[in-house]
Amino acid sequence: MRQIFLLILLFIVGQWLVKALRRHDAQTAQRTGKDANGTSGGARPADTPHLAEPMIRCVxxxxxxxxxxxxxxxxxxxxxxxxxxxxxxxxxxxxxx
Ligand SMILES: [Zn+2]
Known part of the structure; x- marks a missing residue:
């Protein structure tokens, strides 16, 4: 009976560890993503005006x-x-x- 209890406890701890690791990964990914966006958005708004340029149709x-x-x-x-x-x-x- 005690072994089953230990197994359940191990399972719960394992789940918690996986969750914590995933959360850590997501946070680092968010941080790096924010950094990449910030530098690209702030450094070169003049380099990419063609992508956002509206198109018109010739009459x-x-x-x-x-x-x-x-x-x-x-x-x-x-x-x-x-x-x-x-x-x-x-x-x-x-x-x-
Ligand atoms: Zn035309």
Whole structure:
């Protein structure tokens, strides 16, 4: 009877140890993750503006282009100045799709 009691106690202690180890691992992982995020986020916000850049759809050809490269004419977005000119030169009624 005493051996069973000891076995149960060992089992509980083992479970507690595993939990403690996992908690420790998670804490270290969180710490390293925070460090990596902090350095990457604070050091180079200027290096990665292209990833967060919104895309626009050209009214003339339908191509998606970065907003910084787009041309805005009369509130409409174009991929390039040539398309803006072409769209402006064309009568508005014929262009409707
Ligand atoms: Zn275009």
């Amino acid at each position: 003339e050809c339908g191509v998606h282009a970065p907003k910084s490269d787009s041309v805005v004419v009369a509130g409409q977005l174009f991929c390039c100045a040539a398309h803006a000119q072409r769209h402006g030169a064309r009568p508005a009624g014929r262009d409707a799709r």
